[in-house]
Amino acid sequence: MTEIGSTWARRLVCSATGVTADIDHPTFLSPASAPWLVEYELDAARGAAWKEALAERPWTLWRYRELLPVVDFESRVDLGEGGTPIIPLHRLRPEEIEVWLKEEGGNPTGSFKARGLSLAVNRARELGGTGVQLPSAGNAAIALAAYAAAAGLPARVAIPDDTPAEVERRCRLHGAEVFTGGKTLVESAARLAELGGGYWNLSTLKEPYRVEGKKTMGLELAEQFHWQLPDWIIYPTGGGTGIVGMHKAFAELEALGLVSGPRPRFAVVQMSGCAPIVKAFEAGADKAEPWENPKTNVWGLRVPQAIGDFLILGALKETEGAAVSISEQEVEELQARAGREEGLLVGPEGAAALAALFWLAADGKIEAGQRVVVFQTGHPANYG
Numbered sequence: 001m002t003e004i005g006s007t008w009a010r011r012l013v014c015s016a017t018g019v020t021a022d023i024d025h026p027t028f029l030s031p032a033s034a035p036w037l038v039e040y041e042l043d044a045a046r047g048a049a050w051k052e053a054l055a056e057r058p059w060t061l062w063r064y065r066e067l068l069p070v071v072d073f074e075s076r077v078d079l080g081e082g083g084t085p086i087i088p089l090h091r092l093r094p095e096e097i098e099v100w101l102k103e104e105g106g107n108p109t110g111s112f113k114a115r116g117l118s119l120a121v122n123r124a125r126e127l128g129g130t131g132v133q134l135p136s137a138g139n140a141a142i143a144l145a146a147y148a149a150a151a152g153l154p155a156r157v158a159i160p161d162d163t164p165a166e167v168e169r170r171c172r173l174h175g176a177e178v179f180t181g182g183k184t185l186v187e188s189a190a191r192l193a194e195l196g197g198g199y200w201n202l203s204t205l206k207e208p209y210r211v212e213g214k215k216t217m218g219l220e221l222a223e224q225f226h227w228q229l230p231d232w233i234i235y236p237t238g239g240g241t242g243i244v245g246m247h248k249a250f251a252e253l254e255a256l257g258l259v260s261g262p263r264p265r266f267a268v269v270q271m272s273g274c275a276p277i278v279k280a281f282e283a284g285a286d287k288a289e290p291w292e293n294p295k296t297n298v299w300g301l302r303v304p305q306a307i308g309d310f311l312i313l314g315a316l317k318e319t320e321g322a323a324v325s326i327s328e329q330e331v332e333e334l335q336a337r338a339g340r341e342e343g344l345l346v347g348p349e350g351a352a353a354l355a356a357l358f359w360l361a362a363d364g365k366i367e368a369g370q371r372v373v374v375f376q377t378g379h380p381a382n383y384g
């Protein structure tokens with residue numbers, strides 16, 4: 001039975017222990033305090049039927065409905081998320097390397113955070129949540145506020161004090177309550193935890209569904225590259241949901257018989273003032289130490305601690321990936337160059353990823369003739 005049209009989600013599996021749980025009940029972290037991941041029923045017959053069905057569907061992330069956990073598809077909250085372009089770079093690239101920018105700034109709310117928060121808010125509503133909240137470096141707060149508004153759910157966000165004023169303005173515009181008073185994301189999270197009211201915590205990887213939304217970036221790449229995945233994916237990494245999600249997407253496509261061969265190699269990009277994953281990768285560690293006193297104006301990358309650290313590092317190890325840290329000055333240079341040389345307005349996170357592209361090529365990690373996707377994750381206007 002292929003059952004095209006309804007979700008193939010089967011159960012939740014603990015990413016650390018393999019313990020399973022029912023997917024029809026609200027749950028956040030596993031008993032081992034690790035992220036849950038959604039498991040789907042997948043085989044080659046389903047893969048063939050699914051690929052055929054895709055041809056008829058609109059170019060948003062909802063085209064992948066069987067590989068998403070939403071049960072009541074027709075009543076979903078849908079602001080048109082996903083379906084972003086890949087833009088070939090002609091001048092702003094190392095010689096003899098083919099580079100595409102995955103331009104996520106055109107998503108609703110101006111960033112790729114729309115993908116994950118769409119799925120998390122849809123599931124919260126479907127499972128009976130009556131309010132949602134999260135601490136955020138910026139873009140996730142805006143996305144949560146927008147999707148909660150569309151779902152008719154009250155929302156609370158906590159943002160560190162020096163987050164750009166535009167983030168707060170946008171959250172309030174969607175009716176969210178905004179809490180400040182923390183110096184870092186960790187302090188903002190603690191602030192929210194003190195509040196009562198039964199609001200569901202939709203923090204990165206602390207519930208199972210944001211990663212399902214982020215996964216669709218990998219599904220889109222497979223289609224955009226005609227099921228021949230690129231050699232490298234360069235990704236500005238905070239909580240790492242995108243890497244965990246895309247790695248999961250490629251495993252699911254393999255189980256469906258739709259892609260084969262070596263997986264794309266992931267390159268994690270962080271800022272030199274907050275680079276916990278880069279440091280752990282360089283030390284050959286399986287987990288990352290929290291970064292003391294994070295300092296960077298690349299807000300999306302000011303994430304001192306990631307609960308999915310072992311999953312990100314695992315994906316790097318499995319794909320023989322890389323990890324690069326970038327200076328603030330390089331970010332400014334690359335933003336200027338993207339504007340001048342390609343006509344593109346990139347966010348600081350996307351500029352960091354572009355800087356990493358040149359480092360990886362100079363290092364000989366990325367080789368001539370290889371195909372590289374660089375993630376441009378958010379529109380700079382979100383920061384005012």
Ligand SMILES: Cc1ncc(COP(=O)(O)O)c(C=O)c1O
Pocket residue numbers: 111113137138139140204236237238239240241242243299300301347349350377378
């Ligand atoms: C624009 C932007 N890029 C990248 C990131 C990091 O994303 P992830 O949590 O998937 O590592 C963030 C997170 O806040 C962001 O806002």
